[in-house]
Amino acid sequence: MRVIYLCQHFPPETGAPQIRVYEVSKELISRGHQVEVITAFPHHPHGIIPEEYKGRFYMFENWDGIPVHRSWIYPSPKGSFWKRLASYFSFTFSAFYSILKSKPTDVIICNSPPLFLGITGYLGAKMKRAKFVFNVADIWPESAVELGILKNRSFIRMAERLEMFLYRKSWKIATATEGIKEYMVRKGKKEEDVFLLPNGVNTDTFAPQSKNTELLREVGIEGKKVFMYAGNLGYAQGLDSVLRAAALLKDKQPDAHFLFVGDGQEREKLLNLKEELQLDNVTFYGSVPVSAMPDMFAAADYSIVSLRNIELFKGARPSKIFPAISSGVPVLYCGDGESAAILEEYNCGKIAPPENPEGIAAAVSDLMSVSDKDYQTMRENGRKLAIDQYSWKSIVDDILFHLGEQNKEKRANS
Secondary structure, three states: OEEEEEOOOOOOOOOHHHHHHHHHHHHHHHOOOEEEEEEEOOOOOOOOOOHHHOOOOEEEEEEOOEEEEEEOOOOOOOOOHHHHHHHHHHHHHHHHHHHHHOOOOOEEEEEEOOOOHHHHHHHHHHHHOOEEEEEEOOOOOHHHHHOOOOOOHHHHHHHHHHHHHHHHHOOEEEEOOHHHHHHHHHOOOOHHHEEEOOOOEOOOOOOOOOOOHHHHHHHOOOOOEEEEEEOOOOHHHOHHHHHHHHHHHOOOOOOEEEEEEOOOOOHHHHHHHHHHHOOOOEEEEEOOOHHHHHHHHOOOOEEEEEOOOOHHHHHOOOOOHHHHHHOOOOEEEEOOOHHHHHHHHOOOEEEEOOOOHHHHHHHHHHHHOOOHHHHHHHHHHHHHHHHHHOEHHHHHHHHHHHOOOHHHHHHHHO
């Protein structure tokens, strides 16, 4: 099978969409399929294009064995909504040049958000006489409206019309969660034309390790139970509630320590809140490269995954869950809905109510008293779940099945 993966974000950027495209592409190529990635020049999250890409409109490179076409984007990390929109549209149009430079293909898989890239995916598929698969990781513009990012009613109506057009015109839709899948069916897409393409994990890279005592000594938290949050320090994560839970626990559970790994727009606010609450049981470690994350998980007893109490997030499957359980680290999920149900069903974590410091503190206290036997059971359950359902191998198996290639692949290997 010949595949073009169309996405705004790709390594060396980090994040769930970037990792998903990279890992799926690598797995497909390893099985003998032709894959090309069409993406923008690196610019996320700081809005700065690296020197080696500056001053170019287009560039082709081989990224770790993956053929990659890159084209110009107007970078805008923290500007107004209209600046971000200009950024989206700049790549929406520049990507057509990369499509012209790419090889013939059978399928174009197009990532959304941004929704507008679907225009390129749909028209590009027409140009290439290929099938158009729309990979929806977030329902847009609905999510932007619920978060208060998008308020212009005329623009919302226009975006909703474009959304429905792209859903109708796609051959198949791949969704990040069951909730989004159900949404597509409600919007009129046939159930057999919608399939799950969730976030996953490299189960070889993220595997259980012995305790990282060197990092614990470095941070000065030897002998503590470490509750680690690793990822973007953003508004959607509601991490102020986790800090307020830490304040409730600093005297009641002196052996519990909260370790924050990452950076983001809310970092300064969170640091100020830490000072205001005089939290000596909280450490902000800063960002680390993805390659260092297995060592970070080896220092953690539990991994915190947190979201704000918004109806939209009940259908979320945060990518942070999967490297944690694959590393044998149970998850404290401060949220509700689909992810909470998965963690409870497979007994590989603990659920706390979102944006509820008292509830989060109570969950931490419960985890502090978990027996060694029950803790080991959670570790083993999480690892098994990651391998069985969220390894890139199993995810690519599903992709090939839904694209009608699985039987061909089996015949070729027999």
